[in-house]
Amino acid sequence: MILRSAPLTKAAFVPFGDVIEARGARRFEINDGMCARFHDLATLDLTEAGGRPLVSLFRSRAWTPPFALRLLERHPLSSQAFFPLGSEPFLVVVAPPGETPRAESVRAFRTDGRQGVNLRRGVWHHPLIALAEGAEFLVIDRGAEGETGDGNCDIYRLDHLPEPLVVEG
Amino acid sequence: MILRSAPLTKAAFVPFGDVIEARGARRFEINDGMCARFHDLATLDLTEAGGRPLVSLFRSRAWTPPFALRLLERHPLSSQAFFPLGSEPFLVVVAPPGETPRAESVRAFRTDGRQGVNLRRGVWHHPLIALAEGAEFLVIDRGAEGETGDGNCDIYRLDHLPEPLVVEG
Numbered sequence: 570m571i572l573r574s575a576p577l578t579k580a581a582f583v584p585f586g587d588v589i590e591a592r593g594a595r596r597f598e599i600n601d602g603m604c605a606r607f608h609d610l611a612t613l614d615l616t617e618a619g620g621r622p623l624v625s626l627f628r629s630r631a632w633t634p635p636f637a638l639r640l641l642e643r644h645p646l647s648s649q650a651f652f653p654l655g656s657e658p659f660l661v662v663v664a665p666p667g668e669t670p671r672a673e674s675v676r677a678f679r680t681d682g683r684q685g686v687n688l689r690r691g692v693w694h695h696p697l698i699a700l701a702e703g704a705e706f707l708v709i710d711r712g713a714e715g716e717t718g719d720g721n722c723d724i725y726r727l728d729h730l731p732e733p734l735v736v737e738g
Numbered sequence: 739m740i741l742r743s744a745p746l747t748k749a750a751f752v753p754f755g756d757v758i759e760a761r762g763a764r765r766f767e768i769n770d771g772m773c774a775r776f777h778d779l780a781t782l783d784l785t786e787a788g789g790r791p792l793v794s795l796f797r798s799r800a801w802t803p804p805f806a807l808r809l810l811e812r813h814p815l816s817s818q819a820f821f822p823l824g825s826e827p828f829l830v831v832v833a834p835p836g837e838t839p840r841a842e843s844v845r846a847f848r849t850d851g852r853q854g855v856n857l858r859r860g861v862w863h864h865p866l867i868a869l870a871e872g873a874e875f876l877v878i879d880r881g882a883e884g885e886t887g888d889g890n891c892d893i894y895r896l897d898h899l900p901e902p903l904v905v906e907g
Contacts, residue, residue, distance in 0.1 A: 591797065601865075603801070604797065604798045604865070604868075605798075606795075606796055609792050609794060610793050610795065613791050622782050622784075622878075623777070624758060624782065624856070624878065625776055626763070626776040627774065627775055628773065629772060630771075630772045654823060687793070696770075696772065696773070707876055708775075709793065
């Protein structure tokens with residue numbers, strides 16, 4: 570099955586989380602007019618079960634579509650936000666929350682190079698799909714004292730599907 | 739008085755907060771080796787008095803050093819993080835926490851274009867000093883229901899100093 574990516578828009582992404590972008594945001598001027606603030610663009614959900622927000626940087630290798638999706642993951646305790654530091658688009662592959670994602674409900678979105686995303690708690694998603702080698706992202710997700718990442722990450726494998734789910738760029 | 743900016747380093751910035759950068763960070767590989775994670779780069783302090791973390795974008799006009807500093811501000815309830823989306827350096831002007839900053843204790847730092855900062859709660863700082871017109875930043879600071887920004891921002895004016903404090907680029 571072929572999964573073609575659609576342009577990422579706030580409206581299309583409603584079931585999955587927030588699109589972090591200046592476009593359409595509440596804007597006000599600060600610092601005596603020297604700066605515009607595009608305000609409150611993501612609903613972070615990071616404090617469940619003793620969690621705290623982590624700020625990290627990700628540096629990715631390039632993915633080269635088309636490729637078959639091997640797995641989706643979800644974080645049952647928290648949201649996860651990605652914002653690109655360069656201007657290259659990246660792909661966001663998601664499926665709605667629920668016990669097991671259905672291949673038919675998986676969606677692929679392509680950012681415009683100036684958009685980030687904040688995945689809502691429990692949303693199934695493919696690991697980050699950067700399209701440029703070395704692409705960097707600021708990531709805001711959850712940490713908790715003494716907890717390994719495994720406790721907040723469920724994996725659903727897709728490589729046993731009767732027909733591979735192939736994402737196009 | 740002339741304030742010359744120094745290169746921003748973690749060691750020099752200890753009294754003021756975190757330098758958010760990959761260099762020197764705890765790094766581990768994720769996503770089957772497709773991505774490096776530079777982990778937990780800032781101590782966010784955003785939940786005092788009913789606060790929650792806000793993710794916003796700032797788009798700045800260009801500041802052109804040298805210029806006289808007119809004011810410093812501090813946020814008594816929270817940290818504030820800035821990460822640049824482009825690769826242009828910016829200036830960070832800070833003074834240690836305390837009732838009133840002394841002109842002699844004000845420091846200026848210049849980022850290397852790949853660094854962000856997280857200002858610790860109560861640290862005096864000049865509003866964002868981008869050096870490139872239209873420079874954009876991802877900002878992580880605090881919001882609270884029904885509270886105006888004024889409740890978490892003290893201003894200290896510097897334009898009545900006997901001698902102006904002039905920051906050089």
